Amino acid sequence: MKNYLKELNDQQRIAVENYQGASLIIAGAGSGKTRVLTTRIAYMIDNHIDAFSILALTFTNKAAQEMRERVETIVGVDAKNIWMGTFHSVFARILRAEAFRIGYPNNFTIYDTDDSKSVIKAILKEENLDPKGTYKPSAIHSRISACKNSLIKPDDYENNIELMDSDKSSGKARFIELYRKYNARCFRSGAMDFDDLLLNTYDLLNNFPDVLYKYQHRFNYVLIDEFQDTNVVQYMIIKKIAASTRNLCVVGDDSQSIYSFRGANIRNILDFEKDFPELKVFKLEQNYRSTVNIVEASDNIISNNKYRLPKKLWTNNAAGNKIKILKADTEADEANITAFNILNLHKNENIAFSDIAVLYRTNAQSRAFEEAFRRLGIDYRLVGSISFYQRKEVKDLLAYFRFVINPADEEALKRIINYPARGIGDTTFAHLIVFANDNQCTIWDIINNINAFEISNRIKTVLTEFAFMIKSFQIAVKQKDAFEAAKQMSKESGLIRLMSDDKSPEGIGRFENVQNLLSAIKAFTERENTEDKSLAAFLQEVSLLTDADNQDFKTDKVTLMTVHSAKGLEFRVVFVAGLEENLFPSMMSVDTREELEEERRLFYVAVTRAMEKLYLCYATTRFQWGNLRYCEPSRFLDEIESKYIEYNAGAKQGKIKTPEIKTSTVQRKPVLPVRKPLFVNPDFKGDDVSSLQTGMNIEHNAFGNGKILQIDGVGDSRMALIYFDKFGQKKILLKFAKIKIV
DNA sequence: CGATCAGTCTTTTTT
C-alpha cells in the first residue's frame, strides 16, 4: 500500500480508492475533507489518470492553490496540469476561449457587484425611476442575480405568470424591463457579471454541441469541493460536463451550507442522488480538528435544525477546555475583553497570534476590534469584504486598463473619462450616452467621431485629446509587456501625479496601493506556470480574487473576519463575537425556519473553526446607526448544554429589553413618466447609406419608420436629421446607422 | 463644471 494511504482512516481510504464513477462524500467539519480530496487526486494520477483530464472546482482560489501544492508534494510536477480553481475562474477561462460564439469579445470585462449596480443606476436614471423607492439598485441587482443563478432568463421570467403577477402586485411591474435592459447594457459593454460567467458557460454547453463534446472529453474526472454551496446553474454545468463519463465526485457537508442567499441550494445534494442513482456514498464522521467539548457543543447546536442529513461526528481528541462565554457592556468593551484575553493567551500559554481568530457576523463589527487591538499593540490582519482590487484608487487604475483592452466597457469609461479632471462632467457624459443610444454604437465610437456632433468646441478638443491618449495606451498594450504598459498608463493618465500630490495620510496610503498594484502586475509577468501574461489575463484573474485569497496567513497576526470568510479555515483559538439577538442570528433572518436554520449553520461553522479553545462573546448594548441599542444574548447560546460551558461573572444575566423599532419615514411616490421600450432588430439589414437623400422615407433598425429632414457633413461625419413616427426628431451619424429606404 | 454643504440612508453574508 502506498505510504500516503496509510495515513488515512478506513472511511477516508475507501473514499480515495473508489475514484471511478459518481461519489458523494459527506464530510463533517474537521473530518479531513481536504486531505481526502487531495489524496484522491494524487491516487488517480498514480493510477495513470492523465492530470490534464482532471477538473477540480473549489470554493476559493486559495483552496485551489493549496490543493495543487499538496497534490504536487505527493505526485510531483504532474499536478501543474490539473485544472483547478473556483467555478468562476475556471469558467471565465473557458469563456475567454469560446466567447466569440455568443457574440462577446474574448477580452470581455468582468463586472463586479459595484459595476453591476452602477449599470442599474444608470438605467434607472434614464428611465426616470426613483432609485430610492420601489426600484433600489441593490434590490434589483440581487433579484437579477437570483434569476440568473436559478437559470431564469428574461424570456423565462416573462413567461412565468407567478413571477410577473407578484411583481405587479408589489409595484415592480417594470422589473422584467430592467432585467432585459441590464443584460443589453452589459452585452453592449462587452461585459459579463459574476452570474453571467456561470450562465453563459451553461448556454455555451447547451447550445454548441461541439463545445460540449470538447469539454466532456477533456474533463474525464470532475471533483467538486464544498458542494453544499453550489447553486442551480453550477450544478447544471457540471452535470453536463460529467454526463458522458459520469465520473463526478462531490464533497460537502449540508450542515455547513451558508450561501443560500447567493442561490446555493441544498437540494443539489438530493438532485445529485437522483441524477446519479449509481453513486456511492462515503461518510467522514471522525473529527480530527477539535476537542470533545467543541465537537459535542457543535452537535448540540446543529441538532436544533430540522433539515439535515443524518450523521454524527465523534473525536478521539482530548476533552479540552470548556467553552468560555464572555459578557461585555458595550461593543468597545467586548473588543477590549477579547484583546485582553488574547494578550493573556499569548503571554501565559505561548499561543501565537496567528493561531487566534475573531469571527463576527457582519463586517461592520470589525471596527471596535481594530481600535482595541491597535491601542493594545496586537498585530492583526483584517480580511474584509472589499478586496485590495476593489479599493477606489486601485479600481481607477484598473479601469484605465479595462477600457484600453475593451473600449466598449462603459463602466470603466465612466470612471476614467474625468479622472483626473479633464472638464468632462456628468452633463457631457449624458450627452455622449444619448448620442451612443441614438446611433446604436458605443460611446467610444462617438468620442472618435465627436466632430460630427453638436457639442461645444472645448469639449471636442478635450475628448479628442482623451481619445489620442487611449489610442497611445492601446499601442503600448500591444507592444510592451503588461508591467511596462501599466506603468506608462499610470503615469500618462495623470493618476500617479494626482496621488503623489496628496500628502495626507490617506493620500499616501492610496499612492502606496497604486504602487502595490504595479508590483502585483510585475510579479504576475514574472510568474512561472502562467502561460498568458497579458494585461487582459491579469485583469481577469484579479476581478475574481477575494480578500482572503490575497492574505498570507503565515505572519504572526490575529485574524479578524466574518464567519463566511472563515469557512474552510481552522484556528487553535476562536472568539465568536456579537452573539446577540438581531445580530447573530441576523435581524433579517429570523422570520422563517429556513433562514434561521441557515443562521444556525453559520454559527455551527463558526464554532467548528476552533481546535482547542472557544470563546463566545456578546455585549448588552451596542451602537447602531448612531443610537445605543440594548441587546439580548443570542438564542444560540442557550442551545449548548451547560456542561460544556464556563460563564464569566454574571455572563448569563443580560438585560432584556425590546430594541427600539425605527419607524420608516413615509416616502412620496415619484410620478413615473411613460417611455417606449426600444426593440432592436438583430437581423435588420440596412441599405447603402450614401444613397440617402433629404425627403426619403426610411426604416431604422431601432427607431422604426421615419422621414429624412436634412443631411449634412461628409465622410465619417455625415449625419442625418430624421423625424421618426414613434420617437420624434433625432440626429443620427450615418456611419453607424442601419437604415433601409422604404 | 466643480467644490461645498446639508440631508438621507445604512447592515447581512460574497464569487
Place this chain on the structure above:
DNA sequence: AGACTGATCG
C-alpha cells in the same frame, strides 16, 4: 456615526 446623494453657489 459615517458614507453617499443631491442641491446650491462660485
